[in-house]
Amino acid sequence: MRIYDETLSSRLMLGTARYPSPEILRQAIAASGAEIVTVSLRREAAGERAGQKFWDLIRETGVRVLPNTAGCHSVREAVTTAEMAREVFGTKWIKLEVIGDADTLQPDLFGLVEATRILSAEGFQVLAYTTEDLVAADRLVEAGCRVLMPWGSPIGSARGLNNVYGLRAMRARFPELTLVVDAGIGVPSHAAQAMEPRL
Amino acid sequence: MKILLNGEPAEVNAATLAAALEELGYGEGPFATALNHDFVPASERPETWLTEGDAIEIIAPMQGG
Numbered sequence: 001m002r003i004y005d006e007t008l009s010s011r012l013m014l015g016t017a018r019y020p021s022p023e024i025l026r027q028a029i030a031a032s033g034a035e036i037v038t039v040s041l042r043r044e045a046a047g048e049r050a051g052q053k054f055w056d057l058i059r060e061t062g063v064r065v066l067p068n069t070a071g072c073h074s075v076r077e078a079v080t081t082a083e084m085a086r087e088v089f090g091t092k093w094i095k096l097e098v099i100g101d102a103d104t105l106q107p108d109l110f111g112l113v114e115a116t117r118i119l120s121a122e123g124f125q126v127l128a129y130t131t132e133d134l135v136a137a138d139r140l141v142e143a144g145c146r147v148l149m150p151w152g153s154p155i156g157s158a159r160g161l162n163n164v165y166g167l168r169a170m171r172a173r174f175p176e177l178t179l180v181v182d183a184g185i186g187v188p189s190h191a192a193q194a195m196e197p198r199l
Numbered sequence: 200m201k202i203l204l205n206g207e208p209a210e211v212n213a214a215t216l217a218a219a220l221e222e223l224g225y226g227e228g229p230f231a232t233a234l235n236h237d238f239v240p241a242s243e244r245p246e247t248w249l250t251e252g253d254a255i256e257i258i259a260p261m262q263g264g
Contacts, residue, residue: 015264025262040263041231043205043256046224051259055229058260068263076236083238084231084258 004125008035022057029061039065068095075115097129105155109136120144132166149182158186203254217244230259
């Protein structure tokens with residue numbers, strides 16, 4: 001799998017939330033063989049140090065991190081969060097989310113394109129959380145995005161691949177681009193379906 | 200002066216962002232800062248002057264997906 005100028009031997013990206021303990025997270029990263037883990041940011045109170053402990057653990061594993069702008073509802077908020085993430089995590093990668101609908105968490109594609117343009121100009125390597133909309137995808141690529149993360153279905157809905165035709169069209173339109181189906185995966189067979197060569 | 204720290208009212212005597220972080224008890228990090236919703240790199244905190252009512256955001260790594 002290729003993410004901008006990095007070639008990875010594992011296609012697995014591992015989340016870091018909801019593990020029973022830091023030790024089990026550490027063991028899961030090692031056992032999975034994943035070379036990328038996803039991470040986030042939160043407000044920290046003085047003296048809390050939770051962020052330090054988590055970051056020390058991740059750094060010890062040696063895997064690459066993919067920070068996100070989860071929860072950002074505007075271009076400005078997403079850009080500021082990305083800039084903060086780059087400093088904290090020391091990576092140009094950003095999974096860019098600009099939420100447009102509070103109910104379905106559907107991405108704001110207009111804001112996403114604008115934020116991608118700003119961040120690409122600042123040297124970021126954007127992984128854009130998007131829908132299967134081909135026009136938006138064209139604009140994202142024009143804005144400098146080289147990894148598209150189309151949803152399977154709305155975040156947390158567990159509906160699997162809602163629009164197989166749309167995802168197939170996206171694959172055909174951008175044969176050289178890395179695509180990551182990113183949301184709505186509810187059961188293992190949904191993930192398997194997304195990886196099938198003929199989808 | 201009165202400021203907003205991560206959305207909550209707070210009071211600091213410090214004149215700069217770097218001094219305010221020290222006064223508020225933030226150590227070496229890892230954390231990143233924003234002032235009035237704009238990112239402030241660590242290198243610019245000592246020259247970033249605060250004014251009454253400023254909103255400071257301090258964020259740190261957390262688990263996510």
